[in-house]
Amino acid sequence: MSSCDTCVVRNRAICAVLDSKEVEALNGIGRRRNLEAGEALIWEGEESVLVANVIEGMLKLSTGTEDGREQIVGVAYPSDFIGRPFGARTSHSVTALTDARVCLFARKDFDRFAGEHPALEQKLLRRTLAELDRTRDWMLLLARKSAEEKVATFLLEMSSRLVEPGCEAPGDKPLDRFDLPFSRQQIGDILGLTIETVSRQMTRLKRDGVIGLPNRRAVEILDRQALEASAG
Amino acid sequence: MSSCDTCVVRNRAICAVLDSKEVEALNGIGRRRNLEAGEALIWEGEESVLVANVIEGMLKLSTGTEDGREQIVGVAYPSDFIGRPFGARTSHSVTALTDARVCLFARKDFDRFAGEHPALEQKLLRRTLAELDRTRDWMLLLARKSAEEKVATFLLEMSSRLVEPGCEAPGDKPLDRFDLPFSRQQIGDILGLTIETVSRQMTRLKRDGVIGLPNRRAVEILDRQALEASAG
DNA sequence: GCTCAACCTTGACGTGGGTCAAATATTCGT
């Protein structure tokens, strides 16, 4: 019996399309690894060596300019696939935001396995297409929305993303209270804003009674309608 | 003999992985279509009905907010694949920028065909992964670069993208003179800037002797080093 | 409980790029 049998993301990660024999084989070329918050797994610009499934925790994908400006270009949640299969360099760093647990593969092993399992490639294709759609939607926010709209949109996104994954039920309701897995600085890096602007917008929403901020990381949505209006 | 035998993108589009029998079969479910500049093929938010290969010309992928702000989230060149296979809604409009010619499929037919041809899905996966990388890189530009950096980066990108596709040789040199396939407004929509700002930055680069602007659409790169420096 | 180091908030101020308006340039139809 492989450790996959008890894996919490067994039915949500790309492994879901594999039968138990195939999962066993995949397990044979992978290994678990724990990451501490802040630990990097993949570095921008390096040759693509590793790919992984996220089991637990959250990671950021990021790029930066030479002069130190950083942009978070994606966030990986449990069951998401990370890394760059099929050859190229990895163009984005991957860093744990929280303590995390991943199921790690040597890229070459994974590529070979995928080549032999079209169903896995199909699953990966569907995910990648969905991720591309989401990324493109985010471009509109980065390029065109005001700071207020960005922060409001971000909070709404968080409230639906952070729903506990109770099995694979997709009809989960958004949360009205949650803990942000990001620091203010990281929120700025996601939204293309400075930390000060993020802080000011959050304070404003709080002052207007739209949200509550019980503590540094917690957010409470008090008036969802107003928040949606602010999101534009 | 199918029309694919003489297709200029036969060896560069996703069809390249298919043998002549398979191409024949794919050809059976597709059809050619000419688009005029400005003509839309796919509308944001609609059910995904069509997918296509670009044979000739260029198309934009775009989203907008309700209040009329638009953002171009991608540009499709000859041999690129457009549309949203596998189920979902299409989240971006697709509109011809120039007169264009595409090889069109009903999404359902294409999905079925792809399901039966893993090599095609693999090719599509590789393309989608590459497109996702490029899109994420663009996010850094949208979120963090100044107007000057944006315009300079854009011009450099154009100078390498607009190289005539002489077969599949990838080692083509960037052009030092080319015609933009975009209006100033569209450049603004790509860079997340207003038309005025684009115009001012172009004028500035011209005044500084970095580029020449022989006419509305033409661009001449006079000092590539300086342009690269401006791109940050 | 105290200290130190992050982290976050708040304020004052400056500026890049948006907005509005008008002048030019180019294209197109006749």
Next chain:
DNA sequence: ACGAATATTTGACCCACGTCAAGGTTGAGC
């Protein structure tokens, strides 16, 4: 070639957001 429509440039102005600079909070380690 002429006039109308469209695209681009240019200028004046202003405001949202970045920058710089203090404070406040929070929490981990002692």
